[in-house]
Amino acid sequence: MxxxxxxxxxxxxxxxxxxxxxxxxxxxxxxxxxxxxxxxxxxxxxxxxxxxxxxxxxxxxxxxxxxxxxxxxxxxxxxxxxxxxxxxxxxxxxxxxxTQIERLELMRDRLDVCIGCGCLSLSNCALYNPEDRAARLGPGPRYLIERNGAAKAAEI
Known part of the structure; x- marks a missing residue:
């Protein structure tokens, strides 16, 4: 060198x-x-x-x-x-x-509707998260944390 x-x-x-x-x-x-x-x-x-x-x-x-x-x-x-x-x-x-881009796009697209937090306090949560299905996936914003959270919740 x-x-x-x-x-x-x-x-x-x-x-x-x-x-x-x-x-x-x-x-x-x-x-x-x-x-x-x-x-x-x-x-x-x-x-x-x-x-x-x-x-x-x-x-x-x-x-x-x-x-x-x-x-x-x-x-x-x-x-x-x-x-x-x-x-x-x-x-x-x-x-x-x-992976980051995918998560950001998911957050952008779902932030104003259901993020899977299990709050059930908004009128549309009954549509996106009936009977608090997201809670079965774990605590927190499951639809944003897990890539296929909404799909998993639909299966529950």
Whole structure:
């Protein structure tokens, strides 16, 4: 590895918009890894710009630091990840996003009618959740928590 492949923490912060303290936090959590120069200063791979950008996007989408770390663990540490490396983790990321999109669409479509909470306080609950069938599926908004909650309730 050439020294030109490495950048100081301040440059990484400037390139990503992530504060130095946040970079240290992500380093502590294992999302990125610093190397030390002869003077003991942190140096990061240029490819960490992309890793941190991925972290920022994933956090905005509701992923936890642990989940992000799990996704990033599929990338090589000893070299700059290739397009093929990123494609492997993007398949996992896409699967999780598809699930989130499905849940959001379900919530959007059912929020103004029955969400399966078992309240039976609205006049239309008798239509969507007669005899509180959703309660048999468990506590909370069962039609939104479970993908096929309404279908399961219809079977009960």
């Amino acid at each position: 050439k020294t030109t492949d490495l950048i100081p923490i301040g440059q990484l912060a400037a390139r990503t918009g992530v504060s130095v303290s946040a970079i240290r936090f992500y380093e502590d959590k294992g999302l990125i890894r610093a190397m030390r120069n002869a003077g003991g200063q942190r140096r990061f791979l240029r490819s960490d710009v992309r890793r941190l950008s991925f972290v920022m996007i994933a956090q905005q989408l509701g992923f936890t630091v642990a989940e992000i770390g799990e996704l990033l663990s599929g990338l090589p540490r000893e070299r700059t990840p290739t397009k093929a490396d990123w494609s492997k983790i993007s398949a996992q990321f896409r699967e999780r996003l598809d």
